[in-house]
Amino acid sequence: MMMFGLGGFGLITMLIFWLFTIFVAVAFISWLFPRAVATMPTPPSQISQAPIEDASQSIASQETALAIIKKRYAAGELSPDEFHRMKEDILVD
Numbered sequence: 001m002m003m004f005g006l007g008g009f010g011l012i013t014m015l016i017f018w019l020f021t022i023f024v025a026v027a028f029i030s031w032l033f034p035r036a037v038a039t040m041p042t043p044p045s046q047i048s049q050a051p052i053e054d055a056s057q058s059i060a061s062q063e064t065a066l067a068i069i070k071k072r073y074a075a076g077e078l079s080p081d082e083f084h085r086m087k088e089d090i091l092v093d
């Protein structure tokens with residue numbers, strides 16, 4: 001009886017071929033549709049507590065905001081109505 005093919009070597013070659021083909025297909029699909037890296041949420045015990053603002057900090061931030069709108073008004077970026085409305089909003093807070 002005559003045997004055709006490469007015998008056991010053909011079987012190994014065929015197995016390597018299909019494993020390589022499947023690997024390339026999976027790599028290509030992974031490249032097309034990348035997954036987002038899953039991140040674990042930070043446990044509450046490791047979250048730093050932000051310091052509570054005291055009155056001096058809020059006054060300083062109001063002065064900074066007021067200085068900014070004064071500069072914008074002086075540069076002509078704000079109309080008188082906008083300036084007064086923003087000034088009232090800042091001073092009310």
